[in-house]
Amino acid sequence: MELTNTILHLFPKLNEAISKDGINILKHSQQITIPEGTTIFHQGDQCLNYLLVIVGSVKVFTRAENGREIVLYHISSGGSCVLTTSCLISSEDYPVEGVTETDVVALAIPKPIFEQYMAESKAFRKQVFHSYGDRLIKLITLVEEISFAKLDIRLAKYLLENGSVNTPIRTTHQALATELGSAREVISRQLKEFENKGWVLLSRGKIEITNHDALANLLAH
């Protein structure tokens, strides 16, 4: 079955859980498809499933009272939602929202099955813990970047990671501000500066990289 292979490829630990521990994940979980732009969880939601993302990407962010937002991390193929997992275990509220950025295919493992797997399979536990560790590192890295790195560096990094000379980035300055935890005007100014230097070409909803090396040079220090 095609899906099985995809899943095993994305979650190597689960492969072990299935082969060694006789865990039949596919049988007891449900494959779900979620359209782009769906809020899959927000503060106060109760969570009844352990979610593994097979295809697509989920944006996890938090919002200040004044409406400003910052993206905490993305869950993409091969990732799982540790916050809902925490909910699963400790039933606490989390001050964050999760929204699908693309159409998403996910595997939902119901809470009782999740707990059974946790008890029975060391490989499954490893997979779950690994997700936790990943998120912790991502969050710590985010804290570091927010508090230490200058915006031009972080912006250049984002541009290089999300586009290249022939593949323009389709996003708004506002979305970028949210991604980097800054303000739209600041991003606009910075991008304009990059444009003046001939490093990018700006148009509504699109950023084209015109000088990759110059941007990369910023990162190199």
Place this chain on the structure above:
Amino acid sequence: MELTNTILHLFPKLNEAISKDGINILKHSQQITIPEGTTIFHQGDQCLNYLLVIVGSVKVFTRAENGREIVLYHISSGGSCVLTTSCLISSEDYPVEGVTETDVVALAIPKPIFEQYMAESKAFRKQVFHSYGDRLIKLITLVEEISFAKLDIRLAKYLLENGSVNTPIRTTHQALATELGSAREVISRQLKEFENKGWVLLSRGKIEITNHDALANLLAH
């Protein structure tokens, strides 16, 4: 035994693990005492124990290349070190340091015992997951505060949480800057402003709160 009661009081989940699941934590773990100012882990360290803090406090922080530091969180009585736990499981490096802020008494559970408990006791797993969830929330809250909250608010909050009208705070502006992820000069300026308003009294290494309500009023918005 006195220690047993202390531990069970601090870690209610472990109580369950012991009574329900017959886990003999005290027998298989070691009580260790660590003097103040000891670096208990830093980047690249390997970790061989699951650590539960019984008495005292550990400061977990990260450092930028330019030397600036920011405190990520503190592990105090009843807390466990999830980062070393992650290490325990996934053997990855974490870009953080942990230093004891006081003399610390901790319970060290060796890796094999830890894994056995994880397999055998649901309550133990809950305890471990709970720690993870806590850290995740603390980190998310930190990200929110750093990116959204103004410094005067955060500083006032810190002062109120760590001192009162009759118990002065003994710390340096530098340590405070690290705690809040800011720069010493900025903290000094802000404190001086508070002093000019008659809210605090400053001296070398000491901050006395002289107007609790005014500070609290800042937080109230």
Place this chain on the structure above:
DNA sequence: CACTTTTAAGTGACATTGTCACTTAAAGCT
């Protein structure tokens, strides 16, 4: 005790980033 050294805090000038109250312009819609 006077002196040197170390550590904490203050200072002013300046750079970066965030905020506010707008304006301008492009893309969609009817």
Place this chain on the structure above:
DNA sequence: AGCTTTAAGTGACAATGTCACTTAAAAGTG
């Protein structure tokens, strides 16, 4: 073509961070 919505630009200003110092308190030392 004219409206509406959304994206982006703008200038003034506030808040925060950085730098290169100075000042001063505490600790160590002969």
